[in-house]
Amino acid sequence: xxxxxxxxxxAPPRLLPLDVRTHTFSNGLLLACVAEHRVPSVDIEIVVRAxxxxxxxxxxxxxxxxxxxxxxxxxSRTVLQIADxxxxxxxxxxxxxxxxxxxIGLHVTSERLTPALxxxxxxxxxxxxxxxxxxxxxxxxxxxxxxxxxxxxxxxNKVLMQGVFGAEHPYGAPVGGTTASVTALxxxxxxxxxxxxxxxxxxxxxxxxxxxxxxxxxxxxELFGAWRGHRxxxxxxxxxxxxxxxxxxxxxxxxxxxxxxxxxxxAPGRDTEDYFSLLVLNTMLGGSFTSRLNLRLREQMAxxxxxxxxxxxxxxxxxxxxxxxxDSDAAADSVAVVLHEMKRLRAEPIxxxxxxxxxxxxxxxxxxxxxxxxxxxAHLREQLLYGLSDDYWWRFVDRILAVTPAEVSAxxxxxxxxxxxxxxxxxxxxxxxxxLQNRDLGAVILTEIQT
Amino acid sequence: MxxxxxxxxxxxxxLRVILSPEPRTPVVAVNLWYKVGSRNExxxxxxxxxxxxxxxxxxxxxVPDTAHFAYIEKAGGSLNGxxxxxxxxYYETVPAHYLELALWLESDRMAYLLPAMTQEKLDNQRDVxxxxxxxxxxxxxxxxxxxxxxxxxxxxxxxxxxxxxxSMEDLDAASLQxxxxxxxxxxxxxNAVLTICGDYDGAHVKALVEQYFAEIPAGPAIPPIPGALExxxxxxxxxxxxxxxxxxxxxxxxxxxVPPYGDERFYAAxxxxxxxxxxxxxxxxxxxxxxxxxxxxxxxYAFPIVVGAAILVVLATAAETxxxxxxxxxxxxALDALRTVSDDDVTRAVNxxxxxxxxxxxxxxxxxxxxxxxxxxxxxxxxxxxxxxRYRAVxxxxxxxxxxxxxxxxxxxxxxxxxxxxx
Numbered sequence: 001x002x003x004x005x006x007x008x009x010x011a012p013p014r015l016l017p018l019d020v021r022t023h024t025f026s027n028g029l030l031l032a033c034v035a036e037h038r039v040p041s042v043d044i045e046i047v048v049r050a051x052x053x054x055x056x057x058x059x060x061x062x063x064x065x066x067x068x069x070x071x072x073x074x075x076s077r078t079v080l081q082i083a084d085x086x087x088x089x090x091x092x093x094x095x096x097x098x099x100x101x102x103x104i105g106l107h108v109t110s111e112r113l114t115p116a117l118x119x120x121x122x123x124x125x126x127x128x129x130x131x132x133x134x135x136x137x138x139x140x141x142x143x144x145x146x147x148x149x150x151x152x153x154x155x156x157n158k159v160l161m162q163g164v165f166g167a168e169h170p171y172g173a174p175v176g177g178t179t180a181s182v183t184a185l186x187x188x189x190x191x192x193x194x195x196x197x198x199x200x201x202x203x204x205x206x207x208x209x210x211x212x213x214x215x216x217x218x219x220x221x222e223l224f225g226a227w228r229g230h231r232x233x234x235x236x237x238x239x240x241x242x243x244x245x246x247x248x249x250x251x252x253x254x255x256x257x258x259x260x261x262x263x264x265x266x267a268p269g270r271d272t273e274d275y276f277s278l279l280v281l282n283t284m285l286g287g288s289f290t291s292r293l294n295l296r297l298r299e300q301m302a303x304x305x306x307x308x309x310x311x312x313x314x315x316x317x318x319x320x321x322x323x324x325x326x327d328s329d330a331a332a333d334s335v336a337v338v339l340h341e342m343k344r345l346r347a348e349p350i351x352x353x354x355x356x357x358x359x360x361x362x363x364x365x366x367x368x369x370x371x372x373x374x375x376x377x378a379h380l381r382e383q384l385l386y387g388l389s390d391d392y393w394w395r396f397v398d399r400i401l402a403v404t405p406a407e408v409s410a411x412x413x414x415x416x417x418x419x420x421x422x423x424x425x426x427x428x429x430x431x432x433x434x435x436l437q438n439r440d441l442g443a444v445i446l447t448e449i450q451t
Numbered sequence: 452m453x454x455x456x457x458x459x460x461x462x463x464x465x466l467r468v469i470l471s472p473e474p475r476t477p478v479v480a481v482n483l484w485y486k487v488g489s490r491n492e493x494x495x496x497x498x499x500x501x502x503x504x505x506x507x508x509x510x511x512x513x514v515p516d517t518a519h520f521a522y523i524e525k526a527g528g529s530l531n532g533x534x535x536x537x538x539x540x541y542y543e544t545v546p547a548h549y550l551e552l553a554l555w556l557e558s559d560r561m562a563y564l565l566p567a568m569t570q571e572k573l574d575n576q577r578d579v580x581x582x583x584x585x586x587x588x589x590x591x592x593x594x595x596x597x598x599x600x601x602x603x604x605x606x607x608x609x610x611x612x613x614x615x616x617x618s619m620e621d622l623d624a625a626s627l628q629x630x631x632x633x634x635x636x637x638x639x640x641x642n643a644v645l646t647i648c649g650d651y652d653g654a655h656v657k658a659l660v661e662q663y664f665a666e667i668p669a670g671p672a673i674p675p676i677p678g679a680l681e682x683x684x685x686x687x688x689x690x691x692x693x694x695x696x697x698x699x700x701x702x703x704x705x706x707x708x709v710p711p712y713g714d715e716r717f718y719a720a721x722x723x724x725x726x727x728x729x730x731x732x733x734x735x736x737x738x739x740x741x742x743x744x745x746x747x748x749x750x751x752y753a754f755p756i757v758v759g760a761a762i763l764v765v766l767a768t769a770a771e772t773x774x775x776x777x778x779x780x781x782x783x784x785a786l787d788a789l790r791t792v793s794d795d796d797v798t799r800a801v802n803x804x805x806x807x808x809x810x811x812x813x814x815x816x817x818x819x820x821x822x823x824x825x826x827x828x829x830x831x832x833x834x835x836x837x838x839x840x841r842y843r844a845v846x847x848x849x850x851x852x853x854x855x856x857x858x859x860x861x862x863x864x865x866x867x868x869x870x871x872x873x874x
Contacts, residue, residue, distance in 0.1 A: 004512070004513040004555075004559060004563075005513070006513075006522075006552075006555065007551040007552055007555050009526070009548055009549055009551070009552065012527075012546055012548060013477035013546065013547060013548065013650075015477070038475055039813060041809065041810070041813070071731075079731065079741065080731070080732055080737060080741070082731075083730055083731035083732035083737075084732045084799070086730075087729075087730050087732050087799045087802065087803055088798065088799050088802055089802070090802040090803060090805055090806035091806065092806065092810075107806075107810065109806070109809070136741070136744055139744070139770065139771065140740070140747060140770070142771065143700060143747040143768075143770050143771040144747065144748075146699040146700060146771060147592070147698070147699055147700050147747065147768065149699060150592040150696075150697055150698045150699055151591070151592060152590055253697075254697075255697065256590055257585040257589035257590040258582070258585045258586060258589070258590045260590075288524050289520045289524060290520050290521045290524050295517070298579055299517065299575070299579075302575045302576075302578035302579055302582070303578070303582065304579075304582050304586075305579060305582045305583040305585075305586045305587075325582070325585070325586045325590065326582070327582065327585075357521065357524065357525045360525050360526070360527055361524045361525065361527055362527075363527060364526055364527020364528075364546050365527035365528065365529070365546075366527070367476050367477050367478050367546060368476075368478050368527070368528075368529060368544055368546075370476060371475075371476045371478065371813065371814055371815065372810075372813045372814060373813075
């Protein structure tokens with residue numbers, strides 16, 4: 001009979017460094033390229049270092065709207081012509097704004113790269129911002145926001161971010177904006193954002209796939225060489241408001257089948273020295289199936305399908321959040337469990353075996369995230385956007401595995417703040433409100449749904 | 452031309468094995484399809500195949516209760532499973548040197564799940580699944596759309612009539628005896644396909660498969676799918692259901708019975724769905740969203756299911772202030788236009804499908820799943836490479852003929868969600 005003992009394992013393979021070639025054009029546009037000929041496709045990301053972090057709350061949604069408008073028309077193509085050309089080439093063009101950047105991404109077979117690149121360059125360099133499409137996009141966005149009021153999980157996210165950052169901070173409103181801010185958005189605002197921030201010196205291009213570097217650089221020179229611009233002054237981000245004591249923001253959703261719970265607070269920026277320790281810490285807390293939050297809330301207490309946590313680190317500061325969708329009558333218990341685990345990670349010595357499991361999950365899992373041209377492009381983008389070292393990904397495994405229990409403890413002490421957290425709950429108030437009051441989770445504040 | 456290399460063979464116990472090398476990245480995907488899904492559930496036990504899938508992660512004779520996930524995550528792998536109408540799959544992607552771990556885990560639960568099964572585990576996972584239902588369906592606007600469409604489009608005796616997630620009542624009724632019976636009936640090597648795709652050692656992989664799976668005895672013959680499997684090619688009428696929910700915008704779903712996946716006419720249905728709903732230039736988007744501005748969003752999808760008939764679904768969410776009736780009228784008008792669809796629309800759709808196909812096959816986990824699917828449903832792993840040719844063979848006349856035959860008033864279910872009237 002076969003031995004059914006746990007199989008032994010050999011040494012892990014190493015992720016070999018990719019050959020990244022770079023070139024800076026005379027206008028400041030940076031190109032980073034990895035030639036990968038084993039698949040006949042190409043992924044290109046053109047990344048503008050401007051995103052929703054630049055939207056003050058009255059203009060929330062502006063960066064996202066710029067992204068939406070780029071392929072709604074150029075000086076030589078209508079929205080349908082753009083879509084048609086891309087679709088016929090079997091290409092995929094996706095444009096979106098995040099907090100720190102706007103990414104124009106193209107996925108296409110290598111043999112169709114040239115015509116697809118032309119369309120891509122056109123939408124970046126010559127968007128025409130047609131008024132009729134803008135009005136339509138505004139209406140679409142406002143309808144979407146209206147629809148989102150019925151989605152408990154989205155409402156919970158929005159209430160949390162506003163609770164943590166307040167109404168005066170760019171991070172207090174979602175990237176897509178609010179009903180008020182989108183209603184107030186003018187086409188002039190959108191154009192002005194584009195003109196101010198879509199500058200060659202503020203942009204980089206990442207190309208991964210079956211390309212020849214020299215030929216590609218020449219192609220990009222032809223398409224983008226005449227793009228002239230200016231340098232952008234970096235704007236500082238206001239600090240997150242201090243949260244004196246923990247509090248619970250409760251949104252009543254009569255008849256809700258579950259309670260969506262979120263717990264969060266501010267976080268450091270992506271350049272924090274504690275980055276690797278935080279990754280390991282978060283994996284332990286809520287970043288994997290075998291994390292504390294998921295095992296406790298799902299597998300032990302069986303009150304949820306899943307629980308998780310994340311440190312969302314941006315160029316300037318960021319947000320920590322933990323969340324789950326739980327049985328309504330377990331909402332208070334679940335919030336308590338999250339806060340309890342956050343406190344334990346600060347108060348108790350870090351268990352070495354638990355830490356190692358988390359570290360290995362991150363470290364040994366890295367090759368899985370480098371399978372496709374799209375994966376590689378995304379990682380190169382992250383490296384360039386956050387100013388990480390050229391050997392960052394090739395050293396990632398070693399740096400994760402080198403994190404110590406003391407470092408995880410220190411990261412928890414510095415960056416987990418259960419006493420200053422905000423909780424957001426979207427649930428049927430009749431089922432849970434009394435339970436919340438009796439739990440010493442902080443002041444309970446009834447909040448209206450706003451999106 | 453797609454030419455992904457693979458090898459196929461079968462163990463004496465009936466387990467079909469597909470091996471497909473991919474040395475590019477040092478990872479390997481292990482994928483198992485069991486040919487059992489919600490279609491195999493008997494009345495009063497809806498949702499059982501999915502509940503059973505959860506039980507498969509709770510340990511087996513040589514794998515401690517909570518260890519399955521931990522073993523894979525500690526190895527830097529990802530894993531999951533899913534239940535569908537026609538099948539249940541289990542998959543993990545691990546660093547290449549952990550292949551043996553994955554095979555050990557999969558074979559142990561295929562062979563030795565029952566000794567580790569307890570009432571406590573069943574009760575626990577029942578609660579998890581009920582919460583999954585609440586999260587996916589009950590607490591989501593329009594959340595029960597697929598359940599309602601299945602009820603409308605298939606008669607009660609058809610195995611696709613009930614939902615994959617099942618009802619709360621049936622989940623409550625599931626017993627440990629049910630678990631045992633289900634396992635013995637369906638979870639056998641002769642009812643399974645194992646695919647290994649990635650950076651494995653070609654010299655040793657077969658020996659590993661032999662080592663872990665060969666000793667598992669074949670199970671009894673698989674019973675036929677319960678119920679009445681045949682349905683008329685078209686519904687024969689229009690059915691209508693209106694649901695009031697706590698939502699702001701109405702959403703309309705139209706469903707049509709179409710030939711089942713595998714039938715050559717299914718490909719025309721899938722091309723039609725792409726023409727209708729994929730991309731800004733698609734028929735529904737350019738008409739309802741861009742031109743008429745009566746819809747907020749649109750989509751179209753052909754379900755790739757094999758028993759009796761499949762369904763094609765189109766949907767649109769009304770823009771603010773637009774009535775559901777107007778959206779439905781616009782949808783019907785666009786579907787009508789499909790009867791005279793242009794060559795351009797067909798070419799665009801086929802190009803999009805081909806591109807999507809190629810992109811998906813770039814990942815070893817998706818590639819492995821594709822091999823398992825083609826082997827389970829059609830006993831033909833080569834279809835991974837030839838499937839795209841079936842799409843390329845669809846021409847304008849095919850799509851027009853499909854629209855004429857299947858997208859009429861005698862073959863549709865109309866499901867409309869409207870905001871709750873103020874009481």
